[in-house]
Amino acid sequence: MSTVDEGTTTRGGVRGGLGESADRPDGVPKVTGDFAFSSDLYARGMLWGRALRSPHPAARIRDIDTSEAEAMEGVACVLTAADVPGKPVYGLEHADQPVLASDVVRFQGEPVALVAAEHPELARRALDSITVDYEPLEPLTDGEAALTEPAIHPDGNIVRYLPLRRGDPDAAGEVVVEGTYEVGMQDQAFMGPESGLAMPTDDGGVELYISTQWLHVDRDQVAACLALPADQVRLTLSGVGGAFGAREDISLQVHACMLALRTARPVKMLYSREESFLGHVHRHPARMWYRHTATSSGDLVSVEARLLLDGGAYASSSTAVLGNAVCFSAGPYRVPNARIDGWVVRTNNPPCGAMRGFGAVQVCFAHEAQMDRLAEALGMDPVELRLRNALESGDELITGQVLHGTAPVRACIEEAIAHDEPPEPSPDDPETLRPGGAGLTADPDGVRRGTGVAVGFKNLMYSEGFDDFSTASVRLERGPDGEPLASVHCAAAEVGQGFVALAQQIVRTELGVEQVHLLPADTLIGSAGSTSASRQTWMSGGAVQLACQAVRDELAQRAAERLDAPIDGLLFEGRAFSTLDGERARIGDLLDRPAEKVREHHHVETEPLDEHGQGSAHVSFAFAAHRASVDVDPELGLVRVRQIATGQDVGRALNPRSVVGQIEGGIAQGLGLAVMEEIVVDDGLVKNPSFTDYLIPTALDMPEVAATMIEQPEPGAPYGAKGVGEPPTISSTPAVVAAVRAASGRRLPRVPVRQEDLALGRADGEVTGVVAPHVAGAPR
Template identity: 70%
Template sequence: MTVLERPRRATRGVGVSAPRPDGVPKVRGQFQFSSDLFAEGMLWGHVLRSPHPSARIRRLDVGPAWAIDGVRAVLTAADVPGAPTYGLEIPDQPVLAADVVRYMGEPVAAVAADHPETARRAAAAVLVDYEPLDPLVDPEDAISAPPIHPDGNVFRHLRIEHGDPEARGEVVVEGTYEVGMQDQAFMGPESGLAVPAEDGGVDLYIATQWLHVDRDQVARCLGLPLEKVRLHLAGVGGAFGAREDVSIQVHLCLLALATGRPVKMVLSREDSFFSHVHRHPARIWLRHQADRQGRLVRVDARVLLDGGAYASSSTAVISNATAFATGPYRVPNATVDGWVVRTNNPPCGAMRGFGAVQACFAYEAQMDKLAAALGMDPVQLRLANALRHGDTLITGQRIEGSAPVAQVIEAAAGAPLPAVGPEALPEVALPGGAGRTATRSRVRRGVGFAVGYKNLMYSEGFDDASEARVRLELADDGPLATVTCAAAEVGQGFVTLARQICEEELGVERVVLAPPSTTRIGSAGSTSASRQTWMSGGAVAEACRAVAGRLLERAARRLGTDPGRLVLAEGAVQALEGADALSVAELLAEGPLEETVTFHHRQTEPLDERGQGDAHVAFAFAAHRAVVDVDLDLGLVKVVQIATAQDVGRVLNPLQVLGQIEGGIAQGVGLAVMEEIVLDQGRVRNPSFTDYLIPTALDMPDVAVAALVEEPEPGAPFGAKGVGEPPTISSTPAVVAAIRAATGLPLTRVPVRPADIALATPGDPRP
């Protein structure tokens, strides 16, 4: 990997590549993930899932399951004591299906037994008499089809009207684009441990992205008060949005309460594919109109997302896909219709990029098509229309923060290209790799470019907040700061960043993080939407500053001066003028200091009936240039290099920023050329990593970070923006643009499959 060299500003605090405290244990296999949990006398849980995408349940017989020795509980919908449904935004999903099933994999019964294999066999022994129905699988049909759920088939329809509806441009291009269903493909499948408590409640140790919202849904389904449902974060083996929704949480707690014993569940990879949401498949039509100089005049769009059987976060995903449908460009006139609908396909929800990924693939293909129609360089066309600070979006919102779109475009476009072409590469480096399948003369190289953007944090009036507590005390070997925050560490690095913030604000060398739990602190919100650096980082920073203020007050009393004349630095409080100073250790001898802070971002508002409103807090931008080699005969693609530049506000940990960029690009490359859940009339045909392919180390290109653009964001802690999502958004269209350049094919769908290239035309598509 080519990396950006940055000078070290200090040995600790923000701006330093501090190592992850969980890094070494994870590499050595010593880190305890949720699948490693154990409790004395625990049982094992298993869930029976529907084999049909749509069916009525005519009869259900649990007798054969009970007849198996070692079975301790067999639960159906009738055994749910509280609300029968749950949901991240809309409680429309049954805990266990009662009368109908609406997607392949829907839970029907839950079993607990002495051994995991016994639990699996008992679940398989439950007799279910299904009456299969014709599934509703086409999202276009779903808009007007008879409802398959009491809440209807349309989760949300959003229309944006901006500018003059009669405005027209001299050059017009249009196209329809499709995005397949992508899986988050985290390494650690869903797992957890529920332990019944003496007070009639339950403690759940679970890998999740949002402890408090999980708790609220679980308590509602159990019919218990919130204080009797206690969630504790277990080691998370990846998330990327799929752990925002409840999966096995309610089932585990039901089984533990029914048996009076701890119950553990670890899903197989196949069951994991069925238990969590996926990225929404999309069908997007766009028409771009510009003047002869390449300035955009008007964009019309229709965005259709398949939400699958249940709502999850679909209403928010379509908001993003619709609002960002025209890209990070100045568009004076636009009309965009966005639909997200219910089908009998697997439920879809949050995944890295959250609606912006689907939109970016479509609008960047259009920008290349427009550049070709104008006879204009694609990069120059983007620069001519790039958003700037102060510009107005199609939702009527003015960009008040940083928007270095031109800077990221120029930096990514200007990165050095690979020095060696396919004609000189070793055989193993050609498409097909060690198989030596490529004929060198039939390999073509292409270069493609894309730029994208996304909102940070929650939008449309959501009351977004995070709570953190910082306690500063004197331990045996000096001052010790303890941070308590419910932010879920899912690999993004908050466990490192929280320490760095404490070091920066309090000057202490020893910082520990209390285990996240709903019993210790209020909600930190979800680890999603690129928000934890801003929100929970902001909460920790504010709590540290409150503690520092009390420390200064304590010192001021002892020194007989005003706190405003004192400063905390290098482990001591000293006067701005004069030599008076007191060590932090001396001041803490009087007793510990503790402060709890709830941090909010500025208020946003819902989009109105015309799709207008100040809906988003801030935005992050990134550009990618991809270089690919394509075997024209076999349709195989080798991504050789991706150069990128990203708007980061301020770099708080350079090493972690680079890690997020690499990881995001890996998922973008996957969506471009290999990752798709294959559906056949609602049935999933590839629920395993044997058939659902993800990039390996051999598939990853060289990642050249051309620039990390640091324009501090007003209102953000230390000016930093979240960096996890932008790498995924525009890397996919950049790769596909490069494949188009190599082949001359339109390629309007991702992932690009070998047949899309090899069977597109007889012979060489570019003689």
């Protein structure tokens, strides 16, 4: 449970340090509308860039005629694949996606040409005047077919196959349950569409102001495609209007820079909402078959699963997403025997990549449904079954990795169910609280209450041997008022998670300095890695901590010289160093010259999984449990989630208000996937690329969130803190669906649950079309 005292102070009485709900420096301007997002960028003399996108999910390009667009007054340039100056392909992990399609297109919305014009409307008209002669092809849209059909990409259809074998895969208990499950394609649905401004520089390079999650990996890909050295491509983070994984991949970065270099003028690109839906990656759809066995007393004996993820047209981060799906496929439970086979494939569906939860979301929906089925078969309470099998510190995962850190799985479950449940549905409830809400309101007499519980977990930081690190610089000097002023320089992308506040809190805690200035995140300092994998608190927070400590050591040396005292005999009081006999050296008096230090923070080494899916592939893990209380009108197929209660493992809450915000936001996305959010793809074509037709929870859809933070400081983590952004999304979805099952009596093996699934029972049976055991070398 949370034990944070929000009234604590840092060294020397400075407020706003770790453990407090410190205000965010970007909070007020975002609320008032004064914050500058990347879509607000402007430069004198700038042009507007746009991309022409394929209307087909699969086609050959026979010809592109740009002559009419090039002749239009006010059009500065038109570019095609032949104009890419460097590497023609890019990719987050594998360079397999063309900057501009040249011979074939592999998904609807793939860029084929670029224009830069004096006005955005003129750029649109120029695009309309470009003629592309396509030869449409039959799209490959079924993931299972992709395992055996002819390749749609030179690198093949199978991006990765990952088998995992643990113990005796043929072992079985007395009780056996099987199920087949499906997860639809979810969009990150951030509020700020992709946008950026590219400006040519005098040295022949380019400066790019961009909303992204990883400045340095963007820079490296852009530089390669432009045939420029990395030091001639400089990126600065601009205000990010949400991310959730979709900004890890290149979108307009190379395009804007190509146009700026060709025209020798600044070029701004800003996606429309439809273009954003078509132009960024989504959550991988999944089909999953599971078999669980257990003893008659409820001890898990084995888990067998076959997982198929649809990666869409290009690889993006699919290999890592599949790695997570396989590693976490059995859930946070003791499982002595496992046989898991996982595939991720290319199709002509929209590309898929990172999204909050990153592979763990899909399998959590399946393994938690299986735990409920198993509890039913055993005649056991679902909570009791989970508590009986919950992982503890010292246990082994199905990968063979030992849990050396904290693993408060039982505490998460116990705290989630300890919250008071909401009142039972009543005819006196206002319409807004009934399923359907006002205007589509359920008959109170037909409303049924259901409750469901689910538990999930996920890794923190990068895995499987990736060299993960973050860099930060801290400079301490006298400010204009003579008081100490600290400046922090770190390339960590602030995408709404609150790192800007955390960095200030760390400096106040470590140096006792009230004034903390944050320099822009850019590529002038070393990489901070991506704002993903719940890693920035641990990694970039750790880098800021190390830099602060190095600055403090430098000041201690200066104090020792000034006081003529041994350095190991000095006491740091926050505002001064003192000796045992009371002599003091104020920090401000030691800053006759600035003290500045740069440090890198690395986590413990991980290792790749071996041929059997075994190995210590992960650094640390975070756990969460959710209990959902849901009202359902089965006749109309309407659902109203009344409460989601959670117990979440946070390590240590460094900013309690920010942690709660992350929990609430993550639950909103989990709720969305459970009952409303899905990119509808028909024969490779996206049918709902707008917020008119792609529905996300609003404030009126959100239930009460009852959250308990479980604080067990993680060994090896800076300040004992764990990342908190992803666990709220992972197990909230299956908790909601379990509650809907309880209220409706339907099996519901697919998310999102649709109205017809309840009213007509369309999702009562098994999902079909799941990977067969003999495919792609998956031995029995």
